[in-house]
Amino acid sequence: MNKDLKIATRASFGEALKELGDENEKVVVLDADLSSATKTNSFAKAHPDRFFDMGIQESNMIGVASGMASCGKIPFAASFAVFSTGRAYDQLRASVAYPNQNVKVVGTHYGLTVGEDGATHQMLEDISLTRVLPNFTIFSPSDDISAKWAVKEASKINGPVYLRFCRLATPVIYDETQKFELGKGICFGDGKDGTVFATGDMVCKALEAKEILEKENIHIRVVDFHTIKPIDKELIIKCAKETDKLISIEDHSVYGGLGDMISDVLISEFPKKLIKMGVRDEFGKSGKAEEVLKAYGLTAEEIIENLK
Amino acid sequence: MEDELSLKKQANKIRKNILKLVYKANSGHPGGSLSITDILTYLYFKELNVDPKNPKDENRDRFVLSKGHCAPALYSVLMEKGFFDETNIESFRQVDGILQGHPDMKHIPGVDMTTGSLGQGLSAACGMALSGKLDKKDYRVYCVMGDGEIEEGQVWEAAMSASHYKLDNLCVIVDNNNLQIDGEIGKVMSPYPIDQKFDSFGFNVVEIDGHNFKKIRDAFLEARTCKGKPTVIIAKTIKGKGVSFMENKAEWHGKAPNEEQYNQAIQELEEND
Numbered sequence: 381m382n383k384d385l386k387i388a389t390r391a392s393f394g395e396a397l398k399e400l401g402d403e404n405e406k407v408v409v410l411d412a413d414l415s416s417a418t419k420t421n422s423f424a425k426a427h428p429d430r431f432f433d434m435g436i437q438e439s440n441m442i443g444v445a446s447g448m449a450s451c452g453k454i455p456f457a458a459s460f461a462v463f464s465t466g467r468a469y470d471q472l473r474a475s476v477a478y479p480n481q482n483v484k485v486v487g488t489h490y491g492l493t494v495g496e497d498g499a500t501h502q503m504l505e506d507i508s509l510t511r512v513l514p515n516f517t518i519f520s521p522s523d524d525i526s527a528k529w530a531v532k533e534a535s536k537i538n539g540p541v542y543l544r545f546c547r548l549a550t551p552v553i554y555d556e557t558q559k560f561e562l563g564k565g566i567c568f569g570d571g572k573d574g575t576v577f578a579t580g581d582m583v584c585k586a587l588e589a590k591e592i593l594e595k596e597n598i599h600i601r602v603v604d605f606h607t608i609k610p611i612d613k614e615l616i617i618k619c620a621k622e623t624d625k626l627i628s629i630e631d632h633s634v635y636g637g638l639g640d641m642i643s644d645v646l647i648s649e650f651p652k653k654l655i656k657m658g659v660r661d662e663f664g665k666s667g668k669a670e671e672v673l674k675a676y677g678l679t680a681e682e683i684i685e686n687l688k
Numbered sequence: 689m690e691d692e693l694s695l696k697k698q699a700n701k702i703r704k705n706i707l708k709l710v711y712k713a714n715s716g717h718p719g720g721s722l723s724i725t726d727i728l729t730y731l732y733f734k735e736l737n738v739d740p741k742n743p744k745d746e747n748r749d750r751f752v753l754s755k756g757h758c759a760p761a762l763y764s765v766l767m768e769k770g771f772f773d774e775t776n777i778e779s780f781r782q783v784d785g786i787l788q789g790h791p792d793m794k795h796i797p798g799v800d801m802t803t804g805s806l807g808q809g810l811s812a813a814c815g816m817a818l819s820g821k822l823d824k825k826d827y828r829v830y831c832v833m834g835d836g837e838i839e840e841g842q843v844w845e846a847a848m849s850a851s852h853y854k855l856d857n858l859c860v861i862v863d864n865n866n867l868q869i870d871g872e873i874g875k876v877m878s879p880y881p882i883d884q885k886f887d888s889f890g891f892n893v894v895e896i897d898g899h900n901f902k903k904i905r906d907a908f909l910e911a912r913t914c915k916g917k918p919t920v921i922i923a924k925t926i927k928g929k930g931v932s933f934m935e936n937k938a939e940w941h942g943k944a945p946n947e948e949q950y951n952q953a954i955q956e957l958e959e960n961d
Contacts, residue, residue: 437848439811439842440814443808443814444812446812447811447819448819450815450816451746475812479801
């Protein structure tokens with residue numbers, strides 16, 4: 381992990397999307413008046429004929445994307461996660477998931493790390509909403525490199541995909557040589573004292589905790605779930621068998637998110653206690669991203685506390 | 689109009705199959721299916737460039753039944769056109785059949801868009817029309833909506849985008865039968881004046897009697913020739929059209945006839961042949 385090089389995964393998405401557009405004529409992009417924030421503006425500049433600003437109409441945007449997919453396009457429809465999955469939920473369900481349309485739904489600005497905009501914009505339920513929709517694949521990359529991989533990988537899947545990207549710049553974790561595989565988590569270390577299962581912008585917090593604990597001779601492993609659905613069952617079971625304490629952490633509600641997905645696997649395959657870190661039955665609030673995370677206990681220190 | 693008689697005969701057969709589908713399943717939506725029968729008959733036999741032997745042809749015209757609950761009308765027309773055979777009638781809405789309660793593009797030949805959640809079809813139709821423009825193809829896109837359906841907000845998002853992107857390859861038909869489940873649309877949640885709403889959203893607006901084939905023909909011709917903006921055809925129709933006891937009755941929105949009612953309805957339609 382390179383703590384000195386921080387990049388927001390939404391920026392990585394924008395860059396990868398532009399490159400994908402260079403390579404694949406079928407890729408079209410729709411945005412709902414947020415292209416400078418979702419970073420689809422790089423694509424818009426490079427491929428203006430294949431970029432469609434749908435204005436502030438998220439429901440219509442998803443429906444239009446579905447129609448374009450039925451004509452052979454590969455539409456990426458982007459907005460803040462709260463709108464692309466929340467506001468347009470029935471459109472995702474009836475016009476994308478059920479007909480298994482080749483639409484890539486993009487939600488940027490998930491979670492508490494939205495910061496100052498506060499609860500209305502801090503989407504804490506996007507994983508819960510999308511994982512229950514049949515046919516959807518979900519990517520929740522943790523850094524620049526994995527985010528770029530996810531964009532390319534999504535374009536290869538012939539069906540609905542949800543990709544979530546973060547507003548906040550976070551450390552670059554991987555290097556260019558890293559291999560990713562759909563549905564396969566990436567395990568850091570082989571410690572036996574505990575496992576921290578993480579996704580998205582919480583992976584760097586887990587890695588930070590791992591580093592601090594190493595100095596205290598406590599050896600844990602961290603798992604990055606860049607793919608949320610399908611979830612990597614084998615890796616969950618392996619870690620549960622090989623390590624002592626289990627923790628999940630997500631910048632998301634603990635209801636229906638990564639922690640619940642892991643506990644679903646554990647309860648049926650290898651029952652074991654799991655401490656779920658995330659937001660509990662409450663909304664977010666305004667503040668600087670790191671301070672909001674601290675207020676909700678999503679820090680390396682809290683991970684360490686829970687492991688001890 | 690030289691082929692008016694044959695269109696009427698086809699529409700009559702399609703009406704009989706609508707009733708058969710709903711009667712056999714003991715479930716479904718006859719009222720609104722009967723009100724759009726003449727429009728769908730004209731579309732599939734005169735207007736649309738579609739080939740039952742090549743239902744996925746990328747150059748075909750597209751049709752979206754946004755009021756998806758009127759699937760019996762779409763299925764009957766598709767059967768009459770030869771997309772699938774009439775043996776499927778028996779399994780409409782049954783667990784072993786392909787004919788789902790609402791149109792399912794993944795399993796039913798000739799269905800271009802899955803619909804059922806009202807207000808979503810026009811957005812998909814806009815996406816198809818936008819793709820056609822992008823690919824410089826000359827196919828056209830048709831979308832039938834209910835007059836109650838246009839109470840949905842998404843319809844107006846889609847209408848705004850259709851005119852913003854100058855989708856003159858898109859033709860919307862509003863089935864103005866004046867009734868929704870809870871009663872007259874003007875009393876439940878009035879979408880009137882429908883013509884002025886679409887006009888102010890930048891549409892070319894045509895109003896017709898939706899059971900008059902000459903008027904239907906002229907409206908589609910006008911839609912084809914109108915450039916730079918989408919067209920909406922507001923078709924004044926009769927819910928339950930063709931079956932005396934179903935006409936203009938909201939209660940026949942989503943109810944199946946019993947044996948006696950079914951026999952009477954078929955008899956009435958046969959007298960029209």
